[in-house]
Amino acid sequence: MKFLLYLCGLLLLIIIWLGVDFHLGRKKHLVLGSKVETGILHGHFEIFTHGKDFFKHYFQELRQATVHVHVLYYIVRDDDLGREFFTILKEKAQEGVEVRLLLDRLGSMEIKPCIVKELREAGIHFAFSNRIKLPYLFYSSQVRNHRKLTIIDGKIGFLGGFNIGKEYIDGEPKLSPWRDYQLKITGESINFLQSEFLLDWHEYGGENLHNRPAYFPKLPKGGVRHQFTPTEAGQLEENFIRLIQMAERAILIGTPYFIPSAPIFAELLEARRRGVAITIIVPFTADHFLVQEASYRYLRTLIQAGARVYQYKNGFYHAKTILVDDKLCDIGTANFDMRSLFLNKEINCYIYDPDFIERVRAVINRDLLDSELLTMAALTKPNLLRAAKERLAGAISIFL
Structure with a gap:
């Protein structure tokens, strides 16, 4: 019994240390991170x-x-x-x-x-x-x-x-x-x-x-107008929100991991309310534990709001892109997930050239042909294992 108490005490101390370490480390990182963005x-x-x-x-x-x-x-x-x-x-x-x-x-x-x-x-x-x-x-x-x-x-x-x-x-x-x-x-x-x-x-x-x-x-x-945006320590969240707010007609997001922050998710839903069409491409096959399950609660709500979600089925989809109307294409290293938003150093390129945007759109259209529309029926079918994994994924989503 004593051993069990000692073990529980040790686990509690480890959990407290991890929490304090992460909180203080993040606080310092936020102070050190400086925002950089090129001109055109x-x-x-x-x-x-x-x-x-x-x-x-x-x-x-x-x-x-x-x-x-x-x-x-x-x-x-x-x-x-x-x-x-x-x-x-x-x-x-x-x-x-x-x-x-x-x-x-x-x-x-x-x-x-x-x-x-x-x-x-x-x-x-x-x-x-x-x-x-x-x-x-x-x-x-x-x-x-x-x-x-x-x-x-x-x-x-x-x-x-x-x-x-x-x-x-x-x-x-x-x-x-x-x-x-x-x-x-x-x-x-x-x-x-x-x-x-x-x-x-x-x-x-x-x-x-x-x-x-x-x-x-x-x-x-x-001939191609563009700008670069290196990010770290939460800067990417502000950038993604700005891109979503720019949209007047359509947003397309291609990402291997769809785990947005609460403010970004709120902006996506607001975009739907103002009539912006939202299309999301994610992989059918996952390459990491729990990343799919972490996305399901967001995807259900977006599908209910009228967004279209496609699962890429011709292999693994690792592309990172955002298209806003016909005026901006984002390609870079950042995933649409909380690890890229808050923990990773990333660098993205915003492209404003209509001809190159059309080239990218043609690539994406081919990828859509290799994808299958995800339905609410598939996401709400009773599945105890998936439900348990979703709960676990939700608790640790920033680390996925």
Whole structure:
């Protein structure tokens, strides 16, 4: 009996510590986070939606680098694709190209010290971002650098949903084919992407490199109007609310995880009340425990309000996009969930060019053809296991 009391007491202390740690860590993060948003920039854009096509092109561009390669990823796996990626970077470093590689500490936990040692011995400047650290161990373990960003020679940028691992090139049968949206960008805005990478590198790599002119060449303007919005510590919530409020006719949201905050959800319902059509695309197959169940209570209410929800059934849908009328398209690294809203470092691109928006809409229309409309009947059919999982998911939704 004594042992049981001690155990219960220990569990209570752990729960209290976790709560205090998270609260104080978040409070500090909110103070440190600074809002950044570019003005309107002009560039050239390409979009990739299939991993094999993207990585063939991406690796080719890496191999052609002549000056520097700066890479930030959330996940790089120790598998065939990850090893090919590391081999290319090592070869470029040995050729004299400056290579800097920044990986999220937990997202890329497969990258062991022996691999890091090999990379550094080849001449690669390597660092882990968002390491777990005192005094807020629990909170810092939850704040991830979810950005996926590459800058090549200060002239070419890549931004989007793909990480590096076999699942992203259809190597995981349950999740294949993998569907994602990735941007290749050229033009004047690459200077901003370079600056964002260097800010993270300064924080985690320990070097302030912003004063190097070679990183910021003079670049021509392109034809696509856009702006970048890096976010952290709750800034994304305000951005998403602003996008929803802009809508006059239609909002389309594509996301692998639909777990909005209460203010965002209220804005979506208000948009429906003023007659805005809402379409949501989510995966039919989940890649993480409880993420689907966490979305169901929101999806039920939206469907009742007249929104249309589609489940993508041709593999796994990992794209992150928002379309507002015909005037704005958002593509980036942020999911439509509370982890991206409040815990992750993210970066999104708002595109205002009508022609490129139509290209994205054509991609989405193809994805809708591979999707099935989700009905209230499917969401309200009695299911005790699902109900239990929904309750659990609701309690921990910020961590999903």
